[in-house]
Amino acid sequence: MIDKLGRDITYLRISLTDKCNLRCRYCMPEEGVCKRAHHEMMNEDELVTAVEAAASLGIHKIRLTGGEPLVKRNILSICRRVAAVEGIREVCLTTNGILLPQLARQLRQAGVSRLNLSLDTLDPQKYAYITRIGKLEDFRAGLQAALEAGFEKVKLNAVLIGGFNDDEIEALANLTMEYPVDMRFIELMPIQDHDEFGPDAYVPYSRVLEKLPAAVPVPKDGGVAKLYRLPGAKGNIGLISPISAHFCSECNRLRLTADGKLKPCLHAPDEYSIKGLDYEGIRAVFEQAILNKPAWHGDLDALHRSQAGRNMNEIGG
Numbered sequence: 490m491i492d493k494l495g496r497d498i499t500y501l502r503i504s505l506t507d508k509c510n511l512r513c514r515y516c517m518p519e520e521g522v523c524k525r526a527h528h529e530m531m532n533e534d535e536l537v538t539a540v541e542a543a544a545s546l547g548i549h550k551i552r553l554t555g556g557e558p559l560v561k562r563n564i565l566s567i568c569r570r571v572a573a574v575e576g577i578r579e580v581c582l583t584t585n586g587i588l589l590p591q592l593a594r595q596l597r598q599a600g601v602s603r604l605n606l607s608l609d610t611l612d613p614q615k616y617a618y619i620t621r622i623g624k625l626e627d628f629r630a631g632l633q634a635a636l637e638a639g640f641e642k643v644k645l646n647a648v649l650i651g652g653f654n655d656d657e658i659e660a661l662a663n664l665t666m667e668y669p670v671d672m673r674f675i676e677l678m679p680i681q682d683h684d685e686f687g688p689d690a691y692v693p694y695s696r697v698l699e700k701l702p703a704a705v706p707v708p709k710d711g712g713v714a715k716l717y718r719l720p721g722a723k724g725n726i727g728l729i730s731p732i733s734a735h736f737c738s739e740c741n742r743l744r745l746t747a748d749g750k751l752k753p754c755l756h757a758p759d760e761y762s763i764k765g766l767d768y769e770g771i772r773a774v775f776e777q778a779i780l781n782k783p784a785w786h787g788d789l790d791a792l793h794r795s796q797a798g799r800n801m802n803e804i805g806g
């Protein structure tokens with residue numbers, strides 16, 4: 490479906506759960522999530538119906554995210570069923586990687602073609618700090634499992650945080666010399682109501698280029714990241730700049746929350762409920778959400794907070 494601004498909406502991100510086995514400081518509160526009644530959340534059959542309705546309107550790429558999608562007990566069945574929906578060409582998944590040693594191969598067999606893994610630092614103490622409870626060695630085991638499982642692509646995502654990991658830009662970028670992965674730097678988005686990051690935490694993507702003078706531009710791969718490559722590298726450097734150079738005019742995505750709210754824009758308060766609707770009802774809501782997709786996400790910086798109304802773990806990154 491083409492929206493009012495001519496954007497072809499082909500990409501749906503589905504948050505499978507608000508819950509996570511980490512507690513990243515920029516993403517969710519330390520105490521985790523409020524317990525919600527089972528019946529308030531989308532169940533597997535409802536999710537598959539939503540994907541069928543979305544596919545009938547032209548969605549062909551699905552990303553499963555969260556929260557942490559791999560904490561869902563039925564994750565493999567969801568992947569298998571979503572991948573089998575007619576019209577779906579690609580099922581991707583975003584994860585912190587902690588559970589990949591058990592699940593990587595089975596996810597691949599279930600039809601997941603690409604993985605994004607979150608990694609903000611290579612320092613074990615800083616990893617424990619930013620995730621509040623994570624161990625870097627568990628991430629490393631997950632990355633190894635991902636690389637061995639034969640995914641078409643593995644990307645690493647680092648949220649760029651001034652005073653925390655801007656001194657690790659070279660070290661993180663050098664992972665592309667060691668492994669066949671893309672390393673992407675994402676500007677920190679001011680989403681949480683209260684966070685501990687001051688104005689200096691909001692570092693523009695241009696800082697990455699200043700630190701990597703040898704990186705040369707390479708053509709985009711259809712995503713929103715600006716791509717560069719270090720000489721001799723096995724993967725690209727990606728720069729994702731929702732703050733300093735937003736890409737709203739190219740935005741081709743919708744988001745579905747774990748409680749069944751369709752969000753046409755990550756940073757807008759607008760939500761359209763599909764919970765409890767049948768195929769035709771869901772299809773109509775998708776059409777409405779696409780037609781009302783905002784032109785852009787508005788100003789975002791340390792002073793202008795996101796209007797999303799939810800933390801990132803409740804939307805799906």
Ligand code: SAM
Pocket residue numbers: 509515516554555556557558583584585605606607646647648675676677678679680681801802805806
């Ligand atoms: N648990 C999974 C993970 O860790 O990748 C998937 C969910 S997480 C919400 C998805 C992505 O959103 C991660 O790469 C995370 O770093 C990013 N993210 C969360 N909060 C963010 C923020 N405030 N600004 C920028 N990226 C954020």
